[in-house]
Amino acid sequence: MTTATVDKRSTRVPVPKTQRSRATASRSSETRGAWILLSPYVVLLLIGGIVPVGYAIKTALEKPPTPLDPSTGFGGVASFRTVFTDYRFVDTFQNVLATLVIWLPIMMVGIVGLALLIHASPGRFGSAMRFVYYIPGALAGIANFVLWVYLLNPGQSPIEGFWHAIGVDTIKQAVAAPGQLPFILTAMMFFQGVGSWIVVVNGGLNGISEDIFEAAALDGANAWQLAWHVKLPIIRPWVGYAALMNLAYGFQLFLEPQLLDQVASNALPDQWTPTQLGYAFAFSNYNFPAAAAMSLILLVITLGIGLLIVFRSGLFGKEDN
Amino acid sequence: MTGIESWSPGRLARVVSMLFVAAIFLLPIAGFVAMAFRSNDGVEAGSGGFLGLGDIAWSNVRYSWSQVNGFGPEGGLFTRWLTNSLVVAAGGAILAVVAALPAGYAMARLRFRARRAVLLITLVTMVMPNTVLVIPLFLEVNAVGAVGELWPVALIMGFFPFGVYLSYIHYLTTMPKELVEAARLDGLGEVSVFWWIGLRISKQVVVLVAFFAFVANWTNFLLPLALLSSNQRNQTVSIGLQQLIGASPLFNPTVAAGLDVKLYMPQLALATFISMLPLLAVFLGAQRFLIRGETVGAVKG
Numbered sequence: 001m002t003t004a005t006v007d008k009r010s011t012r013v014p015v016p017k018t019q020r021s022r023a024t025a026s027r028s029s030e031t032r033g034a035w036i037l038l039s040p041y042v043v044l045l046l047i048g049g050i051v052p053v054g055y056a057i058k059t060a061l062e063k064p065p066t067p068l069d070p071s072t073g074f075g076g077v078a079s080f081r082t083v084f085t086d087y088r089f090v091d092t093f094q095n096v097l098a099t100l101v102i103w104l105p106i107m108m109v110g111i112v113g114l115a116l117l118i119h120a121s122p123g124r125f126g127s128a129m130r131f132v133y134y135i136p137g138a139l140a141g142i143a144n145f146v147l148w149v150y151l152l153n154p155g156q157s158p159i160e161g162f163w164h165a166i167g168v169d170t171i172k173q174a175v176a177a178p179g180q181l182p183f184i185l186t187a188m189m190f191f192q193g194v195g196s197w198i199v200v201v202n203g204g205l206n207g208i209s210e211d212i213f214e215a216a217a218l219d220g221a222n223a224w225q226l227a228w229h230v231k232l233p234i235i236r237p238w239v240g241y242a243a244l245m246n247l248a249y250g251f252q253l254f255l256e257p258q259l260l261d262q263v264a265s266n267a268l269p270d271q272w273t274p275t276q277l278g279y280a281f282a283f284s285n286y287n288f289p290a291a292a293a294m295s296l297i298l299l300v301i302t303l304g305i306g307l308l309i310v311f312r313s314g315l316f317g318k319e320d321n
Numbered sequence: 322m323t324g325i326e327s328w329s330p331g332r333l334a335r336v337v338s339m340l341f342v343a344a345i346f347l348l349p350i351a352g353f354v355a356m357a358f359r360s361n362d363g364v365e366a367g368s369g370g371f372l373g374l375g376d377i378a379w380s381n382v383r384y385s386w387s388q389v390n391g392f393g394p395e396g397g398l399f400t401r402w403l404t405n406s407l408v409v410a411a412g413g414a415i416l417a418v419v420a421a422l423p424a425g426y427a428m429a430r431l432r433f434r435a436r437r438a439v440l441l442i443t444l445v446t447m448v449m450p451n452t453v454l455v456i457p458l459f460l461e462v463n464a465v466g467a468v469g470e471l472w473p474v475a476l477i478m479g480f481f482p483f484g485v486y487l488s489y490i491h492y493l494t495t496m497p498k499e500l501v502e503a504a505r506l507d508g509l510g511e512v513s514v515f516w517w518i519g520l521r522i523s524k525q526v527v528v529l530v531a532f533f534a535f536v537a538n539w540t541n542f543l544l545p546l547a548l549l550s551s552n553q554r555n556q557t558v559s560i561g562l563q564q565l566i567g568a569s570p571l572f573n574p575t576v577a578a579g580l581d582v583k584l585y586m587p588q589l590a591l592a593t594f595i596s597m598l599p600l601l602a603v604f605l606g607a608q609r610f611l612i613r614g615e616t617v618g619a620v621k622g
Contacts, residue, residue, distance in 0.1 A: 027432070033511020034433040041424035041485060044416065048480025049446055052457035059460055117339050125336070132343045135350065138600060140540035142559045146566065146593040147353045149586075153571065156364045156586050158352045158372055171572070191346070223331060245448060252450035255542050259563060263572040275452055279547070282456050295456040302453050306445040316444050 053299065059292035079289035083281070083297065086290075092274045095182075095257075100250045103186040107246055110194050112239055115201035116227045130202060134195035144192045145259050152184070153263075175260050176267035185256055193249075197242050204238035205231060237314040244313065248305040251298055254279065274298055348372065356590035358382055364586055385591040388582040392565060393553070399592065401554055402561035407599065409471055409545070409557060410538035413478025417534040418527055420479060425488025425526070426519045430501050431511060440489070447482040452543045459547040469552035474545055478538045484530035491526035492519065525610055532607040539600055558596045565592055 035042075063075025083089060114133060118126045139147055150156070153171040154163035168174045175184060208231065216230050232239075254275040261268040271277040274294065282291035310316050351372055356364070358377035363369055369376025390399045427433075428440055462473045496519060504514045545557040556564070569584045570577035577584070584592075604611075 030431050030511055031433040033515075034427040034431040034436070036512050037423035037427040037431070037515055038439065040416075040420040044420050044476070044480040045442070045446075045482075047461075048458070048477045049442075049454065052454055052461045055461050055464065056457035059457075114339075114342065117335055120335060121339065125339075129339050129343055132346060136346050138604070139350070139597065140536070141542045142540070142562045143593050143597055146562060146589055147349060149566070150353050150356060150590065151349055153586070155571070156356075158349065191349075195346075248448070248450055252452040254452060259566065262563075262567055265572070275543070278456050279543075282459065282547070283550075288460060291456050292460060295453060298453045302449045303445065306449045309448045310441065310444045 056292040056296055059288055060296055062289050064287045064289050075289060079293040082287070082290045083293045088271045088277055092271060092277050095272050096250050096253060096274065099182040099185050099253065100247065102182050103189060104243065104246060106186060107190055107194065108239065108243055110190060111197045111201055111242055114194065115198045115205060116231060118198065118202055119205040119231065120223055120227065130198060133198050136191050137193065137195035140192060141255060144188060145255060148188050149263055172264040172267050175264040181257065181268065185253065188256055201235055201238045201242060204235040208234050241309060241313040241315050244305055244309045248302045251302055353590055354594060356587055357594040359587045361585035361587055381587060382591060385588045388584060388588045389565070389592045391582040392568065399561060402556055402558040405471060405555060406539055406557040409475045409478060410535050412475035413538040414531045414534040416476065416479025417481035417484045418530050421481060421484035421488045421530050422523055422526065423515055424485045426492045426515050428489045429492035430496060430498065443482045443485050447486055455543045455547050458544065462548055468548055469555055471555055474548050477544065478541070481534045484534055487529055488526045495522055528607050528610040532603055532611065535603050536600060562592060562596060565589060
């Protein structure tokens with residue numbers, strides 16, 4: 001057990017001590033190797049994440065050039081004041097919350113309900129249905145939008161009868177009726193998003209051991225009790241993960257309200273969501289400090305949700321232990 | 322669950338409600354795809370019957386394509402946009418794979434002090450919506466004077482933390498610690514262990530990372546909108562579709578009146594349908610691996 005005498009010569013002797021000394025000797029080469037392997041990723045992380053955030057902080061603290069005073073320079077928190085006092089700022093967050101209040105519960109019930117139904121349907125039928133539910137998810141972003149223009153425009157919609165029944169004759173009426181937008185966004189995002197989340201939650205359900213179901217069956221549980229009392233508690237981490245991810249998703253809404261406005265002859269507010277407002281600061285007002293401040297505000301919100309997901313959903317970080 | 326019991330009211334209700342949801346999901350898509358094969362006259366007349374399926378004809382597609390690809394000052398803009406999308410989506414996916422594999426391996430199998438920090442940054446950036454960084458990214462690209470060029474878009478798309486996480490899980494589950502130890506005892510350095518052993522067992526994760534990155538890049542909207550709007554020839558197809566909508570007489574009669582091409586719903590549906598074909602192709606190519614890697618693909622095993 002003496003340390004000093006255990007040196008090079010004894011490395012061939014398989015005692016624990018030598019292994020540890022070899023480990024410490026290789027430690028620095030391991031660190032070096034790790035950083036070499038990480039270097040492409042670190043470069044991209046800098047370009048695509050760290051540097052832009054740092055540059056946004058710097059930009060947000062500058063003052064915007066105006067026609068009268070074209071100079072830039074340190075402006076303190078003035079850009080944040082511009083953002084907070086903008087007449088649209090509070091509205092955009094209220095709009096997102098109004099959408100989330102409708103969308104999130106429907107989304108979660110849809111995800112969990114359909115995932116449980118699929119899990120209760122073993123064999124071909126279940127996996128076929130899972131695939132079918134996933135198909136709209138492939139129509140991401142703009143493709144989903146054009147599909148919804150097709151559905152929303154009473155002129156050629158397959159649900160034309162429905163639109164006429166509620167007295168809607170143009171896409172403008174369908175989209176821009178007061179209070180309508182959160183429901184339309186809910187429908188669009190549900191259609192696009194539910195399938196991939198069903199796959200995720202279904203993955204959680206498939207991880208449950210058969211023994212648990214057998215034990216529950218022996219206790220006389222029926223399919224409904226099995227789903228409610230056994231499956232649902234076990235998949236709670238996945239459900240929490242889905243809820244938080246979709247919550248964060250609400251804060252990035254841009255494409256749908258922006259383009260719905262375009263097809264509804266600008267009948268909607270031009271800046272309906274926070275991301276749209278940030279975009280307008282940058283590309284309509286050319287006020288880069290305010291645009292940077294707005295994106296930092298959104299960054300802090302989504303970062304908070306992100307940390308919550310990583311530390312509290314119970315899905316991450318256990319692989320190591 | 323056999324015989325008469327198998328068609329209990331509960332089972333019937335389950336199957337019927339699942340089929341009902343499936344119909345709600347599939348019928349709009351079927352009608353939309355049919356729309357790409359219809360003529361605007363037929364759409365306006367409401368002919369074609371159920372979902373307009375009776376109205377579809379190849380000649381309509383040829384006419385619609387001439388309109389879609391006739392858009393732009395000299396025409397051909399749509400093909401150009403498709404090419405741009407291929408360049409940035411594939412370029413970004415290649416970068417993502419090249420960066421994700423060694424990084425995922427290092428995080429899974431090497432011990433170094435910043436490991437947990439790098440893992441945490443990867444997880445957090447992975448779960449955050451990538452749109453929040455678009456304006457800071459625009460400011461960064463603007464500062465180097467590269468707004469309107471394709472390469473910054475591809476480079477930024479190469480930062481794909483989900484891919485790093487996928488390969489981290491891949492090496493954690495497929496490459497035993499003992500294998501790494503044995504390779505070291507054979508005198509291989511850390512980079513060589515990855516190069517000669519890690520890469521040998523990486524086919525599955527290469528396909529997964531490339532697939533997810535390509536799909537995310539292809540459908541990305543806000544990043545190309547912010548970085549490429551200033552240069553019409555360098556836009557991607559997702560931004561291009563928005564332009565086509567904006568040029569449709571259905572929604573903007575004044576702009577559309579000044580154009581040679583007429584973009585009604587069949588033309589917009591065809592453009593969208595064509596823009597989805599590359600996604601369909603990569604999905605079919607990666608399908609085998611997606612099913613096998615389902616446990617990894619679905620966030621966590």
